[in-house]
């Protein structure tokens with residue numbers, strides 16, 4: 001994947017955003033995280049979560065060692081290279097969601113991490129972004145695993161759950177609260193994909209799903225709801241999900257995502273609020289990221 005492609009893709013995004021009065025989208029570079037044998041970066045504690053007042057139920061413990069093995073940032077890693085990249089990426093997303101009213105996007109707190117094809121790093125970016133946002137003092141984040149056929153979020157975080165998104169959609173007796181997984185990162189809550197179901201696609205495209213997404217967005221207006229999603233070119237539900245979103249982040253894998261695939265994926269979400277492109281698995285070792293206003 002050449003930088004040119006990103007620039008081309010980015011310029012394709014310029015017009016709709018300008019005409020809609022959206023803040024300029026950006027493209028961020030996320031480094032290839034160190035593999036299991038790479039030295040573990042020195043942890044710099046930046047925040048020690050305290051239990052919220054009146055909320056004494058402990059959240060499930062997120063496995064920090066596992067996060068590091070997978071190259072995912074931990075709450076103590078904001079100053080590492082990976083932490084820095086996601087800090088840059090989250091800023092415009094948070095501004096679009098919670099900035100001054102004049103520059104906020106409609107339903108800007110609903111954010112989908114999308115990409116054209118499998119394996120480009122949607123789940124990786126969604127989990128990193130969620131952890132990074134949860135480190136903000138005044139924000140909470142709900143990470144929703146909407147890639148229900150190949151749910152990865154629980155696996156990344158080392159969590160377990162009984163219910164998830166598909167269970168809520170299928171079972172009227174279940175409420176959202178029954179499926180939420182609170183974690184020991186105080187401001188990070190997870191809604192897992194749920195029990196596999198053969199008609200999952202229909203459920204995700206249903207009116208119940210639309211209502212659920214709206215409910216999630218409005219119940220806690222100061223909470224960012226981040227959706228990990230299936231690849232746009234492989235499933236129809238990704239496009240349906242995209243239509244509910246206030247912001248869409250498109251992950252591109254350096255030197256892997258074919259130009260045609262990216263073009264097709266962008267065409268599928270044309271007219272929707274794409275607010276950034278992430279160049280993932282970049283092998284550039286320098287600290288140089290770019291965050292072009294496009």
Ligand SMILES: Nc1ncnc2c1ncn2[C@@H]1O[C@H](COP(=O)(O)OP(=O)(O)OP(=O)(O)O)[C@@H](O)[C@H]1O
Nearest residue numbers: 031032033071117118119120121122123124231281
């Ligand atoms: N920046 C990165 N550094 C190191 N490993 C990465 C990076 N991004 C992704 N990976 C790894 O690449 C693999 C694919 O990533 P991931 O599962 O996030 O892709 P995906 O787009 O969610 O795929 P799918 O569409 O199949 O769900 C995983 O093993 C993940 O840990």
Ligand SMILES: [Mg+2]
Nearest residue numbers: 122123147152
């Ligand atoms: Mg995934």
